[in-house]
Amino acid sequence: MPSRSQYALMSSADKNMVLFICFSSAVAFFDFLIYLYMADIVSSTFFPANLDPNISKLQGLGLFAVGYLARPLGGLIFGRYGDIKGRKPILLLSMLVTAGSMLAMACLPTYAQWGLLAPALFILLRLIQGMAFGVYVPLAWIFVAEHVPRQYLSLGCSYVTASFFVGVLFSNAFFIWLNESMTPEQLITNGWRLPFIVAAVLSFLPLLAWRFINESPFFIELRDIKPDKHTNQPFTLLFKNCRQSIFIGLMLTLIIASITTVIILLLPELIELSFTLNNDLFDFSHSLGIVFMIFGCIFYGLISNYQNFGRILVIGSVLLIGQMFAFYYHLEAGGDYILIMYALLGFCAGIVGMVPAILVQLFPTNVRLTGVALSYNVMYGIVGGLVPFGLGYATMFISFSPALYIAFIGFIGVIMGLYFYHLPEFRKIDTII
Structure with missing residues (x-):
């Protein structure tokens, strides 16, 4: 396996990779938390309007919980793929799936337009996005840990974890601005689409630097040393x-x-x-x-x-x-x-x-x-x-x-x-x- 000296310095490529993962991680947390901040609005948009307000609230929170239920399934399916085919392909896949699901949600029709098909499609996309998020978080830690010199392993992983909370801060600021800029009626009409559009754009941005990101040296060495066994x-x-x-x-x-x-x-x-x-x-x-x-x-x-x-x-x-x-x-x-x-x-x-x-x-x-x-x-x-x-x-x-x-x-x-x-x-x- 690659022997990176305990005292090796972090290269420019390593630093760029850490920045890439940290930015992507902050965006991923923003993507996932949209449902928490928009629970009432999303519920009003995708479910019948004559329901009891408390039931609507539970429905909105239920959409947030659906993401948690999908995470173990996505983590197992995509995680297995990442151990067999490589870290970089599954990282690309998780980012593309997240960005695509955000964009699709922004374009969805409402309950008033398509009836029960609208919430069904929203829940399906939420499941897909939750599955992608389920593999992204552990993959972000692993991608950094397998790239940086051993002496920076703990620090590199802590940067990634800290970036998740940067995403929470951005979510707080964004939704404070959104609620101050739009009335509840505007949010219910079409304003709810804006967070998903912003999330989709931010999710696609890291892909502009994709060609500068390399496969994990640990996986490359594993594939070269054990070509007949690494696919077990x-x-x-x-x-x-x-x-x-x-x-x-x-x-x-x-x-x-x-x-x-x-x-x-x-x-x-x-x-x-x-x-x-x-x-x-x-x-x-x-x-x-x-x-x-x-x-x-x-x-x-x-x-x-x-x-x-x-x-x-x-x-x-x-x-x-x-x-x-x-x-x-x-x-x-x-x-x-x-x-x-x-x-x-x-x-x-x-x-x-x-x-x-x-x-x-x-x-x-x-x-x-x-x-x-x-x-x-x-x-x-x-x-x-x-x-x-x-x-x-x-x-x-x-x-x-x-x-x-x-x-x-x-x-x-x-x-x-x-x-x-x-x-x-x-x-x-x-x-x-």
Whole structure:
């Protein structure tokens, strides 16, 4: 396998590749989150207008949940293809499918025009886009990890993770602008198409630099060294040799998915169920928290390059638990310093930035994409499907429910950190089975 020196410097090609993946990742997250921001509008456009408002709301959220359900299927199908045919072809395919599905959604007729066929087509396109997103996220980490010198592996993966949250920030800003620029009637009429058009254009933009992106050197070496074996069925090899890695991957993804879902997506709505705060100040605080989470991702990715991963994960998990409870106690006290507390919470939540570097090393090269896609998407589907409803219900009775849940996740992070701390030697990233 390619032997890149631990002390090699990142080349210009490596830096351009990381920028390419980071930009594409930010766009991919924007694409996926459109449904969350547009739930009410999309529901009004693609379903009968005489339905109860609460039912319409559930329908809109259901369209968002459909993407989570499609992710494991797409991750497995496309992940297997990526381990057999190469990382670059599946990266191109996932980007093209995402861009094409966004453009198709922008051109769809409404329920008033085509009746039940309109929501059926929308759901189908949503499933297709969710499948593409299911393989893109693990592929982005793997593509960077297999290109950059070993000493930059953790930092490179943390850049990709941070770029996802850049996509969240862009989504916040874009939909604030959209809601201020158009009335609800304009959005329902044709304004809802604009986010999908913007998403399609942004998704096509990275393809302009496609010829400068190279196939993973790990896959090239694998194909050259084992031409008769590298096409072995990834599923067979994976479940025969990597059952422990799958379990560890599920636990690591539980940490990533829970922190991202709760702190980035759900926390504002969960807090509103129990506390009364100034809306403008709170919205700004939430955005500031995301900014500091981006910094936190890069910080933890950087220090985990030079320190024992397990030790950093234990320390980071303990700090996150402490800050989450401090954040909620501060809300109980009135929330006068919500800006500072949200920024600190976001920075502590940045431990998710260091986790993908270990996730990609759990699996050998010839089953890596299949293994990471399986672990990541199955657990993310469970968290995305159950946690919003479970925490929403629990918060109505116990205001500290989100803090208790993050404390539970932090405890898992401590356990995983201790496991990696005492692990004598971790699998090398160029391993083959």
